[in-house]
Amino acid sequence: MPERLGPPRATPLFGRVALIGLGLIGSSIARAARHLQLAGTIVAVDRSEETLARVRELGIADEVTADAAAGVKDADLVILCVPVGACGSVAEAMRPGLKPGSIVSDVGSVKKSVLAQVEPHLPEGVHFVPAHPVAGTEHSGPDAGFSTLFHNRWCILTPPDGADEAAVERVREFWASMGSNVEIMSAQHHDLVLAITSHVPHLIAYNIVGTAADLETVTQSEVIKFSAGGFRDFTRIAASDPTMWRDIFLHNREAVLEMLGRLNEDIAYLARAIRWGEGDKLFELFTRTRAIRRGIISEGQDAPDPDFGRRRGDQ
Amino acid sequence: MPERLGPPRATPLFGRVALIGLGLIGSSIARAARHLQLAGTIVAVDRSEETLARVRELGIADEVTADAAAGVKDADLVILCVPVGACGSVAEAMRPGLKPGSIVSDVGSVKKSVLAQVEPHLPEGVHFVPAHPVAGTEHSGPDAGFSTLFHNRWCILTPPDGADEAAVERVREFWASMGSNVEIMSAQHHDLVLAITSHVPHLIAYNIVGTAADLETVTQSEVIKFSAGGFRDFTRIAASDPTMWRDIFLHNREAVLEMLGRLNEDIAYLARAIRWGEGDKLFELFTRTRAIRRGIISEGQDAPDPDFGRRRGDQ
Numbered sequence: 001m002p003e004r005l006g007p008p009r010a011t012p013l014f015g016r017v018a019l020i021g022l023g024l025i026g027s028s029i030a031r032a033a034r035h036l037q038l039a040g041t042i043v044a045v046d047r048s049e050e051t052l053a054r055v056r057e058l059g060i061a062d063e064v065t066a067d068a069a070a071g072v073k074d075a076d077l078v079i080l081c082v083p084v085g086a087c088g089s090v091a092e093a094m095r096p097g098l099k100p101g102s103i104v105s106d107v108g109s110v111k112k113s114v115l116a117q118v119e120p121h122l123p124e125g126v127h128f129v130p131a132h133p134v135a136g137t138e139h140s141g142p143d144a145g146f147s148t149l150f151h152n153r154w155c156i157l158t159p160p161d162g163a164d165e166a167a168v169e170r171v172r173e174f175w176a177s178m179g180s181n182v183e184i185m186s187a188q189h190h191d192l193v194l195a196i197t198s199h200v201p202h203l204i205a206y207n208i209v210g211t212a213a214d215l216e217t218v219t220q221s222e223v224i225k226f227s228a229g230g231f232r233d234f235t236r237i238a239a240s241d242p243t244m245w246r247d248i249f250l251h252n253r254e255a256v257l258e259m260l261g262r263l264n265e266d267i268a269y270l271a272r273a274i275r276w277g278e279g280d281k282l283f284e285l286f287t288r289t290r291a292i293r294r295g296i297i298s299e300g301q302d303a304p305d306p307d308f309g310r311r312r313g314d315q
Numbered sequence: 316m317p318e319r320l321g322p323p324r325a326t327p328l329f330g331r332v333a334l335i336g337l338g339l340i341g342s343s344i345a346r347a348a349r350h351l352q353l354a355g356t357i358v359a360v361d362r363s364e365e366t367l368a369r370v371r372e373l374g375i376a377d378e379v380t381a382d383a384a385a386g387v388k389d390a391d392l393v394i395l396c397v398p399v400g401a402c403g404s405v406a407e408a409m410r411p412g413l414k415p416g417s418i419v420s421d422v423g424s425v426k427k428s429v430l431a432q433v434e435p436h437l438p439e440g441v442h443f444v445p446a447h448p449v450a451g452t453e454h455s456g457p458d459a460g461f462s463t464l465f466h467n468r469w470c471i472l473t474p475p476d477g478a479d480e481a482a483v484e485r486v487r488e489f490w491a492s493m494g495s496n497v498e499i500m501s502a503q504h505h506d507l508v509l510a511i512t513s514h515v516p517h518l519i520a521y522n523i524v525g526t527a528a529d530l531e532t533v534t535q536s537e538v539i540k541f542s543a544g545g546f547r548d549f550t551r552i553a554a555s556d557p558t559m560w561r562d563i564f565l566h567n568r569e570a571v572l573e574m575l576g577r578l579n580e581d582i583a584y585l586a587r588a589i590r591w592g593e594g595d596k597l598f599e600l601f602t603r604t605r606a607i608r609r610g611i612i613s614e615g616q617d618a619p620d621p622d623f624g625r626r627r628g629d630q
Contacts, residue, residue, distance in 0.1 A: 085594075109544070134544045137621035138608075144621065154540055183540070193533050196526070198544025203585060204519055205545070209604040211511070211574075211581045218508050224610040225469055225498070229424070229449045229513025230520070230552050232617045237545050239608035242601035246594045253589055259526075260586055264579070266526045270518060271575055274568055279400075279561045286557035289524040293453075293554035295539045302547045306452035306459065308623040 004151055005179060008037035013174060018043040018075040020068060020090055022055050023241070024136060025107045026081030027145030030060040032178045035147045045071035045094075054142050069097035077174070079131075080106035080118070085247035088117030100125040103167045107133055109194060109244075111158040111187035113251035119160070127167035132156045132190065133180060134198070140241040151179030152300055158187040195255035199248055200263060202237050203256065206245070209238040319466055320494060323352040328489060333358040333390040335383060335405055337370050338556070339451060340422045341396030342460030345375040347493045350462045360386035360409075369457050384412035392489070394446075395421035395433070400562035403432030415440040418482045422448055424509060424559075426473040426502035428566035434475070442482035447471045447505065448495060449513070455556040466494030467615055473502040510570035514563055515578060517552050518571065521560070524553040 017039035019026045026044075033039045044061035045068055046052050052064045065071045072078045072094045080087055087106060098104070104126055108114045111130050122128055135153035137144065155175040159168045172182045185193075212223045212231065223231065249256055273281040297304045332354035334341045341359075348354045359376035360383055361367050367379045380386045387393045387409045395402055402421060413419070419441055423429045426445050437443055450468035452459065470490040474483045487497045500508075527538045527546065538546065564571055588596040612619045 134541045136544075139621045153543055156541070193537050193541055194544060196530060196533055197538055197541040197546040201523060201545040201549055204523060204582075205548075206601055206604050207581050207585055208516060208519060208578060209607050210600045211578050213603065213607055214581075215511060215577070218511055220607070220610070222508050223512055224607065224614050224616065226449045226471070226508055226512040227611050227616050228468055229451075229509060230516040231512040232611050233520075233548055233552055234516055235604070235608040235611055235617070236623060237548055238601075238604040240601075242598050242605070245601050246597045249589045249597055250592055250594055253592075256589060257586060260582065262530070263523060263526050264582070266522050266529075267519075267575065267579070270522055271572060274564045274571060277565055277568075279565050282561045282564055283557050285525050286521055286553075286555075286560050288528065289521050289550070289553040290557070292524050292528055292535070292539065293550040295535070296542050296547050296550055299539050301539065301542050302550070303625045305625075306454045308551060308625040310618045310620075310623040310625065 004148055005032065005035055006177070008035065009177070012040040013038045013170070013177065014076040015040045016043065016075045016077075017041070018045055018072045018078045019061070019081055020045040020071065020078065020094065021081035022046045022051050022061075022142045023081060024140055024144045025133065025149075026079070027055070027058075027060060027142040028147065028149040029079060029081065029107075029178070030055075031145055031147035032150065034060060036177055038174060038177055039077075043071050043075065051142055058142060060142070068094035072097040072099075072102075074099055076102055077170075078102065078104045080104070080108070083244045083247040084108040084110045084114055084251045087114050088121070091118040091121035095121050095123065098123055098126050103127045103129055103171060105129050105131045105171055107131060109198065109248050110252040111190045115158070115160060115187050127164045128160065129163060129168050129171040130158045130187065131171060131175065132158070132194070133175065134194075135180075136240075138236050138239045148179065150175065153180055155180035155182050156190055157182060157184045158190050159184065160187075191252050191255045195252060195259045199252055199256050200259045202240065202245055203249065203260070204263070205234040205238040208234050319463055320347065320350055321492070323350065324492070327355040328353045328485070328492065329391040330355045331358065331390045331392075332356070333360055333387045333393045334376070334396055335360040335386065335393065335409065336396035337361045337366050337376075337457045338396060339455055339459045340448065340464075341394070342370070342373075342375060342457040343462065343464040344394060344396065344422075344493070345370075346460055346462035347465065349375060351492055353489060353492055354392075358386050358390065366457055373457060375457070383409035387412040387414075387417075389414055391417055392485075393417065393419045395419070395423070398559045398562040399423040399425045399429055399566045402429050403436070406433040406436035410436050410438065413438055413441050416442075418442045418444055418486060420444050420446045420486050422446060424513065424563050425567040426505045430473070430475060430502050442479045443475065444478060444483050444486040445473045445502065446486060446490065447473070447509070448490065449509075450495075451555075453551050453554045463494070465490065468495055470495035470497050471505055472497060472499045473505050474499065475502075506567050506570045510567060510574045514567055514571050515574045517555065517560055518564065518575070519578070520549040520553040523549050
């Protein structure tokens with residue numbers, strides 16, 4: 001992955017930045033923030049000693065600790081990079097260390113629930129600016145991160161009503177520095193948008209891969225062999241982190257179930273068209289969906305190459 | 316796409332090969348057959364004068380014609396590379412030109428229906444060996460083809476009961492020469508396997524992209540912007556050729572509806588787990604599906620790189 005980040009800043013944007021959770025996202029922020037000099041000091045906080053040891057070896061943080069309260073001490077910016085189900089307990093644990101005037105943010109794929117979990121634990125004078133970088137890969141852990149992960153990706157901020165404008169602006173600048181396009185919306189709307197652009201696609205991918213694995217009439221070896229017909233595209237996102245995704249579904253329940261209901265209606269419509277041989281209904285849909293693909297490519301959100309430009313597995 | 320085909324043969328495998336339909340698949344066969352000297356003469360047959368003109372410009376066939384009966388005259392091997400719904404009428408049209416002892420094959424993604432459509436039109440002494448190369452991209456037309464498309468991909472042959480063994484062997488050798496791994500199974504089993512590894516994934520992808528486009532609460536611009544969260548993976552296969560896919564669903568109706576029924580049961584199970592907060596059921600599935608992805612990568616059916624190794628859209 002070539003570096004396409006800008007030059008480092010002359011003076012850091014934040015004095016001390018604490019990252020809690022050094023997985024794919026946390027370790028990518030660490031790498032980008034170091035490369036760009038967004039932080040005077042980067043503190044890595046993780047409850048896993050194994051992860052901390054690996055962070056030390058990779059040299060992507062200045063300090064490492066398993067103690068959340070100690071890790072956030074004197075930090076100007078704290079970013080929770082943990083599964084959304086863990087945000088409440090992590091916020092509670094770090095609370096004693098938080099500095100008045102500091103900013104707390106996160107990277108969770110669900111925003112209403114994170115807001116509800118975290119806000120009650122924050123002392124007066126600490127600013128909460130929730131964020132969601134819409135970026136990632138199917139790989140996990142501190143080795144999977146890279147500094148350009150957020151480049152030309154969207155980052156959504158969902159500041160609560162009455163949020164401190166200066167704090168929001170600093171978080172916006174932090175993400176813009178890493179190459180992200182920043183958009184601001186309500187947590188409610190975020191959760192609905194992401195349900196259809198991310199959560200339901202993941203659920204469907206997990207589901208179809210699971211259904212295929214359970215068939216009696218088709219062997220698993222056949223599913224794997226003949227996956228180039230389309231199935232393999234689904235397996236990529238169905239290989240994403242199980243804990244992170246379990247939490248997303250449990251914490252964005254209403255929006256996911258609503259979108260799934262819509263999807264089911266539409267599947268029933270297509271199934272009926274197939275059963276009754278109504279080819280024109282199928283053709284109309286299949287023509288319409290091509291336009292969406294063109295939009296995604298022209299907006300720079302995917303590569304134009306056939307087959308994702310994927311490298312052939314045999315090379 | 317680098318050439319990884321073997322050296323050309325000293326003597327062609329077939330004297331005269333007629334390809335009917337010069338889209339992605341037909342034009343890829345033409346390129347590979349020419350590169351490898353699998354045919355003494357390659358005849359391109361297409362009902363579209365525009366396609367024939369482009370084939371002439373590309374120089375990927377020795378002769379071109381819009382007349383199926385004339386095109387297959389004296390051919391030793393005829394391959395139908397048209398949407399499965401057109402196979403019957405094309406077989407009828409070419410019938411007067413077919414040479415006794417010649418082999419007719421196809422590349423359709425559905426096999427029971429193609430067998431039923433084509434066989435009645437073949438004169439005594441013409442051997443029918445249906446084939447399905449499990450390979451492709453979302454692009455269409457003679458410009459989309461490339462000679463290595465079938466390399467390290469599976470090609471499934473579904474010879475009917477009592478098929479001529481020598482004819483089956485020659486078709487096997489034709490595909491093996493283009494780098495494919497050839498497997499033989501019944502048309503019935505083929506249609507079931509492909510329903511789950513290809514047809515239902517495409518239907519689901521078309522469906523989710525269509526549902527997203529129809530929402531009132533989320534704009535199409537938001538769907539495109541935030542597609543990096545997973546949705547964009549679905550748009551690739553939902554950009555595939557509408558005619559080809561309409562025909563596949565109409566001609567593999569029973570298997571597609573059966574697999575869709577299984578999928579719906581499993582979606583209902585997941586929706587219920589989300590509604591009742593049963594995180595362990597979700598976690599169990601999400602862990603299991605990772606193993607399938609690993610199988611596909613270790614079998615060389617997909618690239619191991621994160622994010623399909625896709626080139627970033629902004630480069």
